Amino acid sequence: MTAPNPLRGEASLPIAGTPRCLRPTFTALVAAEEELGPLFALVERAGAGELRLAEMAALFWHCLADRDALTREAVGEAVVTQGLAACAAPLRTLLAQILKGAP
Numbered sequence: 001m002t003a004p005n006p007l008r009g010e011a012s013l014p015i016a017g018t019p020r021c022l023r024p025t026f027t028a029l030v031a032a033e034e035e036l037g038p039l040f041a042l043v044e045r046a047g048a049g050e051l052r053l054a055e056m057a058a059l060f061w062h063c064l065a066d067r068d069a070l071t072r073e074a075v076g077e078a079v080v081t082q083g084l085a086a087c088a089a090p091l092r093t094l095l096a097q098i099l100k101g102a103p
Contacts, residue, residue: 002065009097011090013060015078021065022090024097032062039098046095053079056091063094 004010004021011022033039036055045051057076064070079087 006093009093010065011093013075013078013087013090014082015070015074020070022060022063022094023065024063024094028063029098032059035062043095043098046091051091053084056084056087059094060087060090 002021004012004023009024012019013022014020029039032042035058036042042051042055042059045055053076057072057079060079061072061075064075
């Protein structure tokens with residue numbers, strides 16, 4: 001795995017025991033937006049505590065730098081296994097990158 005670069009808005013999410021890099025590239029965010037709707041609305045829902053588990057897992061899925069034979073179900077399972085509190089840090093990193101963009 002490539003180590004995440006926090007200066008680029010990247011984060012790490014352990015999936016099936018392996019840390020995976022979440023990289024919010026333009027392509028990844030466009031794919032997430034196609035599935036989840038406008039990203040600004042997604043950020044607003046998250047800020048209001050109304051982000052759904054499926055939305056979080058979908059954002060993580062689209063931002064995975066290397067899916068390396070992973071399934072979406074594995075991403076969802078990682079979120080459930082670690083719990084929402086543990087997933088808040090990588091989610092916060094991705095949402096901050098969506099709002100502020102690259103340095």
